[in-house]
Amino acid sequence: AQSVTQLGSHVSVSEGALVLLRCNYSSSVPPYLFWYVQYPNQGLQLLLKYTTGATLVKGINGFEAEFKKSETSFHLTKPSAHMSDAAEYFCAVSNQAGTALIFGKGTTLSVSS
Amino acid sequence: NAGVTQTPKFQVLKTGQSMTLQCAQDMNHEYMSWYRQDPGMGLRLIHYSVGAGITDQGEVPNGYNVSRSTTEDFPLRLLSAAPSQTSVYFCASSYSIDSNGHSEQYFGPGTRLTVT
Numbered sequence: 412a413q414s415v416t417q418l419g420s421h422v423s424v425s426e427g428a429l430v431l432l433r434c435n436y437s438s439s440v441p442p443y444l445f446w447y448v449q450y451p452n453q454g455l456q457l458l459l460k461y462t463t464g465a466t467l468v469k470g471i472n473g474f475e476a477e478f479k480k481s482e483t484s485f486h487l488t489k490p491s492a493h494m495s496d497a498a499e500y501f502c503a504v505s506n507q508a509g510t511a512l513i514f515g516k517g518t519t520l521s522v523s524s
Numbered sequence: 525n526a527g528v529t530q531t532p533k534f535q536v537l538k539t540g541q542s543m544t545l546q547c548a549q550d551m552n553h554e555y556m557s558w559y560r561q562d563p564g565m566g567l568r569l570i571h572y573s574v575g576a577g578i579t580d581q582g583e584v585p586n587g588y589n590v591s592r593s594t595t596e597d598f599p600l601r602l603l604s605a606a607p608s609q610t611s612v613y614f615c616a617s618s619y620s621i622d623s624n625g626h627s628e629q630y631f632g633p634g635t636r637l638t639v640t
Contacts, residue, residue, distance in 0.1 A: 420564065445629075454614065455567075455631045501566060510574050511557040511582060512616075512629060516566040 413438050413504050417515035425523050430474075430489040432518050434502030437483065443505040444485040445512065446476055450498045458500075461485065472496070497522045525550050528632035530615050536638045537605040545600040545635050547615030555618045556598040557582070557629070558590065560611040567614065573598055605639045612636050 418433035436442055446458040459470025466478040476487045485502060499519050503512040531546045549556065557572040559582075569582030573592040587609060589601040598617075602609060613636075616629040 417566075454633045457628050460628065503567075506569070506582075510555050510580075511569050511572040512559075512567075513569065513583070514559075514567040516564060 413442070413506050413513045415502050415504050415513055415515035417500075417502050417518050419518055420516065421519045421521065423521040423523065424492045426494055427491050430487070430492045430496065430520065432487040432500050432502075432520065434476075434485045434487065434515060435483050436485060436502070436504045438504055438507075440507055443509070444476075444478060445503045445505075446470065446474070446485075446487050447501045447503065447514075448498050449501065449517075455501070458487070492520075492522045494522050494524065496520060527551065528615055528617055528630050530613075530632035530635050532635060533633070534636050536640065537602075538640055539606060541605050542601070542603050543605065545602075545613055545615075545637070547598045547600065547632060548596050549598075549615075549617040549630070550596065551617060551630065552595060553617035553619055553630070554595070555629075556592065557616045558588070558598070558600045559614045559616065560584065560609075561614060561634075562611050570600065570613075605637075607639045610637060610639045 414437045416435045444461040447455040458474050459468045461468050461478045469475045474489045499517045501517045502515040528549045558570040559567040561567045568584045571590040573579045579590050612634050614634050615632040618629045
């Protein structure tokens with residue numbers, strides 16, 4: 412069965428510091444992986460996705476993620492945090508049939524000045 | 525395109541009442557899904573559909589019914605609301621989730637439901 416584990420429900424960084432949000436997955440089929448961001452009282456916005464091909468995926472707002480099959484990981488990074496990055500981030504994997512998503516529990520990112 | 529629309533935005537129900545959350549999309553997407561979001565739990569899949577007339581259960585289907593009579597609409601029904609169903613509900617649609625490029629799910633703005 413598909414599942415996602417996000418390590419750390421809260422991550423705090425200083426403005427300008429590296430952002431690293433961790434995601435590990437379990438999948439019985441080749442996974443399709445996604446990162447979504449949710450700003451307070453808003454819906455979900457796709458940051459980036461991995462389907463096939465290049466394992467380093469670049470997304471919007473300077474974020475990127477690397478698919479590592481051997482580690483079953485898809486960690487999200489950004490070299491330099493900005494105050495506007497404060498939000499909740501969700502990692503997701505496609506379900507076995509490829510018809511919907513299975514989400515992790517989310518990581519709240521706080522950015523201090 | 526309006527994308528994925530959901531109505532209502534907010535709803536308060538009493539225990540035992542029934543209601544339907546509406547979801548519509550104008551992108552001719554095959555796949556539609558319903559999720560609920562609860563603090564600390566992320567989003568959990570309730571039901572999904574791969575086309576008109578075809579639905580299936582997700583992770584947390586109990587207490588919810590769905591049907592898909594048209595490509596555009598995918599309503600979620602609560603037959604007898606319970607306080608445990610207090611949540612934010614999101615509808616999503618996509619062509620499919622595969623390697624052909626049409627793998628993004630588009631989410632609606634959500635419906636915030638409170639059951640007292």
